[in-house]
Amino acid sequence: MRVAIIGYGGVGRAFVQLINGKKDYLYKEGLQIQVNYIIGRNGGVYNLEGIDLQDFMEFGLKQRNITKYPKWGNEEVSFEKMILNRDVDVVIELTPTNKETGEPGMTHIKRSLECGINVVTANKGPILLSYKELKNIAVKNGVQLGIGCTTGGALPSINGGMMDLAGANILSIEGVLNGTTNFIINEMENNKITYLEALKKAQKLGIAETNPTLDVEGWDTATKLLILTNVLMNEEKSLEDISVEGITKITPEEIKNCLAEGNKYKLVGKTLKNNGEIRMTVKLEKLDSTHPFYVVDGKNKAVRYVSDVLGDLTIIGGASGVIPASASVLRDLINISRGYRFCR
């Protein structure tokens, strides 16, 4: 399987490290991944016979600019060149997310699928904006689009709804989909501190970003909920269809009272289907100790589906960080190589 990695940030680096370290596993799997392109912002690396990943990673320890890689680094290696060459089977699209335009990922994914190249992506933007269109392009061209990493990284939320509930109708989707807010609430519970104090701790630990708005105002949760809803319920909703509330106003008093009642607050994204009507919300919910999300603490994530014939399904997990994220990209790649048609 000949692969092009487009976008070489944290997840891209982790992915290269992962497939290099997983050689034995992949060999047993019968899957030989040959990386022909690694493309960053200002060029990249290209080798028709596969880049020597071990050597490339050693180079990367000393130099961040991959176009300086002496063997095959070049400023002229680009996505367009790759499309012209058409010498890969899968594009791994890992450029930064843009939720307004989806670019540059949108173009990368569309063009690749149109050229009959499979795509696995961690980029939420294009999937959020145009999943159905992209899926149709994939179907038309007989290729696959793997998006498992866009809705909680290692948490198999798309897999859970698609593969684990194959044959069932999903009636509702519920999720604790954002590790940062879950961590903040947990800190407030454990240490009786204010929201701002907990946020600062999360920022200090690198769990929350310097600008935490997307997480704490609920938009990251909303984005993931939207993707899950559109993909698993075959909808074409947008963010405006979701009523979104964040966690910024919660007080230590409220947390204390909630715990005293034996309950816990979680930021829950929820889609309910009722007589064909879809209702989507993101808000703080008080969960009692019988709710399966009660045990979802710290940076953990979870999703719960209610289905018609396969009952309720709760999935808890989703380790955070670039390694699990890159492993969820590899998961899609392996499932595609095992023949699974995500796009039919």
Added chain:
Amino acid sequence: MRVAIIGYGGVGRAFVQLINGKKDYLYKEGLQIQVNYIIGRNGGVYNLEGIDLQDFMEFGLKQRNITKYPKWGNEEVSFEKMILNRDVDVVIELTPTNKETGEPGMTHIKRSLECGINVVTANKGPILLSYKELKNIAVKNGVQLGIGCTTGGALPSINGGMMDLAGANILSIEGVLNGTTNFIINEMENNKITYLEALKKAQKLGIAETNPTLDVEGWDTATKLLILTNVLMNEEKSLEDISVEGITKITPEEIKNCLAEGNKYKLVGKTLKNNGEIRMTVKLEKLDSTHPFYVVDGKNKAVRYVSDVLGDLTIIGGASGVIPASASVLRDLINISRGYRFCR
């Protein structure tokens, strides 16, 4: 997809009802299931162009002996005849489980795979005894063997370990895999009754069998744990390799003290891999409120995997009964029709 149903008990009946009721879903899925054979103990029904399931089910309301079905019922319809005809793509093997010999399921599965026919089964016996051998026959003949229903029915335990953790190494398997014992413990907790009282209630409700030994002595849990271990860790262990303890000795006093400590008892099956060494146990474990199984009450089931690169994954669900069981057979069938290669 031309199908033969071998074994027509509760799950078989539910399966026929399910695919008849799910016509629209299956049509959208692009999967046309045509049932050519329904074979019971003393013969069956055969129609080369597909049995009219609606009509057949209506007949079934009045008459249990399917060979009396006026259209195509016949005492001479048999598995061997079907193998001679070779006019199906998938065999759904649903005969009763025999954990000593695996028969008659073992022969059905082997012969079908050898003849290039895919198999989906709910029959634990053959899988428990000979998964690796059967898988190899499937690989050799380029067909699939779906076994999702053998380890917790609707609970996607095999799927979880295979598809949701594709690319990861599984380091441990832990499960609350038996709904009956979980229900009994739960009854003792809620109503302060003895083990025998709780068992009687479970029997009255049809949750426990008249002879509950397999469940309450831990052997059902052990069987499922063994299948998960052999399939997901590529082992060839047998039941003798598991240290098995049941729940029959637990007292209301112990339950009360456990609850007072804020903990809960669960019958947990566990496989730990350590430096290549496998250790398997089934026993009552005290779980505190941070354990993801803490919320797994009543007839619910759960499985938890610890992996190297995709973190911890807990799956809770597994509605009980013949409908979810038959839906888990359909799930395997759909995933195979979507191209997934369980056997590679």
